[in-house]
Amino acid sequence: MRPGPLAPLLLAVLSSVACAGAPRPAAAPAPPARAGACPPRPACDAPPPAALPRGFRHTRSRLVASGWPRHRGRDLFARPGGPQWAIAKFAYGPQDDDLEGEDVEAYLLRGCSGAWERLGTFRTSDDDRPHPTAEGIPDTGGRVYLDLTAGRRLDVGRHRVHFAVAGDGTSADLFIEVLPPGARVAVTDVDGTLTSSEVAVVGELFGGAPPAAHPGAAEAMRALADSGIHLFYVTARPEWLVGSTRAWLRRQGFPPGILHTTIGVTGAFGGAAAHYKTIELGWLKARTGIVPSFGFGNMPSDVTTYTAAGIAPSGCYYYKLGGDLRGGVHHDDYRALAPALFSPPAACAP
Incomplete structure (x- = not known):
């Protein structure tokens, strides 16, 4: 963006009116295939497992979640033998209030094909017990850091990780591309x-x-x-x-x-x-x-x-x-x- 004296103020105001969590939009029609081209990378748009909200662990979380969800995942390039993290942030409302100490279900669409794999239930971080920085992302609360190298390592290709908040079923997605030599x-x-x-x-x-x-x-x-x-x-x-x-x-x-x-x-x-x-x-x-x-x-x-x-x-x-x-x-x-x-x-x- 072009710098300007009103730019930070504009984005601060916009943060009070923008809403996250909208349905995935339809992609533009695919163009004709180009002779000699690589196949297009998968859109990874298979519907994830349906979320079944089961309520929040903390009373405060119900108040935080009264705002609209602004959850977001962090995409990643990785190597087959290197670190592989799935990192997401869970927050609500115009003040970006963190969802702390709550359960999040994680699912993986390996290779953007086949069936979704359930990775488990993970708890969002809080300010008192921050997770160590990973992939340059410091823990500011409301985050999940999922180490995929612990028995879940991804092969070369494109993958999608889907997180669903157990309390209300709201979600965030991220994509990981594991690059070949x-x-x-x-x-x-x-x-x-x-x-x-x-x-x-x-x-x-x-x-x-x-x-x-x-x-x-x-x-x-x-x-x-x-x-x-x-x-x-x-x-x-x-x-x-x-x-x-x-x-x-x-x-x-x-x-x-x-x-x-x-x-x-x-x-x-x-x-x-x-x-x-x-x-x-x-x-x-x-x-x-x-x-x-x-x-x-x-x-x-x-x-x-x-x-x-x-x-x-x-x-x-x-x-x-x-x-x-x-x-x-x-x-x-x-x-x-x-x-x-x-x-x-x-x-x-x-």
Whole structure:
């Protein structure tokens, strides 16, 4: 997002009117298959087991849950032999009140196919007994940290974890992509890079129409996915917008990928946004050894971030951005860019 003096205030106000937990939206119609392309990654949209609410353990939790649910899961890239965490946050209402000391049921759709596996019942954290930081996510209360390496390790492929609050049946989802050796990743900003404007999300949250995508943007990302490249959507939006952001990407026809927001309730702007994205790409390299092959942005901060991450300038594309692009590529039409982004892959990963 473009920095501005009202931006933090706007997001603070929006946090009092936005609602999470909406049904999964229908995806845009699938485009015709491209000759020589990898099969599309699974949408992972099988309905999870029905939740049967059984009431909360604590009286306070009933009061907290009188607000609307703003639960969210944290997507993850992982390696087969590395750490594999499923991390989610459970909170309600305009103040993002944590749901502490309550049971959450967890389910896994391994490989995005077959039957859902029940992983067990887990208890949300509280401020008095925080969980150690994992995957760079500190425990601020109301979180579940599920270590999948303890007898549940995931193979190469895309997987979905579904959490349901035992007290009321509200839920959160996350996606994990376990990458094979040689995997390639493309990272893209969202606001202004894929959406029609930097602040389009503001109008939507105040009851306006959802933002449009730049013409051809979804097609360009599909060209990369068809080439076997994994998509990493990185936005400085606040954490509670992960669900609506994922829904927007799906509606607009963007290919499945890993989505990260900030972990705060107000998001990040300007230099703080660049710092956040730099940390994200640092974590990607630390976890997987991967430096993205492509980067897409629309702000000088994106140039700074992608340069610092070591992405080759020839793989960096900046939408309608002037100034010093550090060797990156200026473009003003994704429709013209998309054909050049497809490269028939030698092999396709699950």
